[in-house]
Amino acid sequence: MLTKNSRLAPFFANDPFFNQFVGGACRVPAANIVENEDGYLIRVQLPGASPDDLELDLENNTLTLRARVSPQSEESETVLRREFEAVSFERSFRLPSIVDRDSIDASLNSGLLTVTLPKSDSAKPKTIRIRNEDQGE
Numbered sequence: 001m002l003t004k005n006s007r008l009a010p011f012f013a014n015d016p017f018f019n020q021f022v023g024g025a026c027r028v029p030a031a032n033i034v035e036n037e038d039g040y041l042i043r044v045q046l047p048g049a050s051p052d053d054l055e056l057d058l059e060n061n062t063l064t065l066r067a068r069v070s071p072q073s074e075e076s077e078t079v080l081r082r083e084f085e086a087v088s089f090e091r092s093f094r095l096p097s098i099v100d101r102d103s104i105d106a107s108l109n110s111g112l113l114t115v116t117l118p119k120s121d122s123a124k125p126k127t128i129r130i131r132n133e134d135q136g137e
């Protein structure tokens with residue numbers, strides 16, 4: 001297990017990615033980024049999160065996701081042991097300049113956040129018609 005006392009710690013002391021793993025638990029959720037013809041999708045696993053727990057900001061070409069997710073329990077319940085803890089994190093993604101900033105969309109479904117980043121029309125592939133000058137087209 002990777003800890004601050006590990007022999008590798010001096011090599012990663014200033015690495016924020018390493019610091020997320022200290023203590024054996026990852027504090028940054030897993031993300032998949034995929035590209036298709038129309039744009040990009042960022043999918044982030046956020047079990048237990050609601051849209052009110054999340055904030056998504058775009059500044060320049062950096063998309064930043066911030067979250068604060070607290071464990072839920074009913075008022076009528078008596079918690080005998082609490083192993084779920086409140087989790088907060090911030091994660092940023094650098095976007096390509098071809099993303100249409102005005103059309104970015106995000107949805108949360110069953111703990112999976114999907115951010116849709118459409119490509120601008122000028123970045124999408126297109127077929128260019130070739131005129132036949134011999135026939136006066």
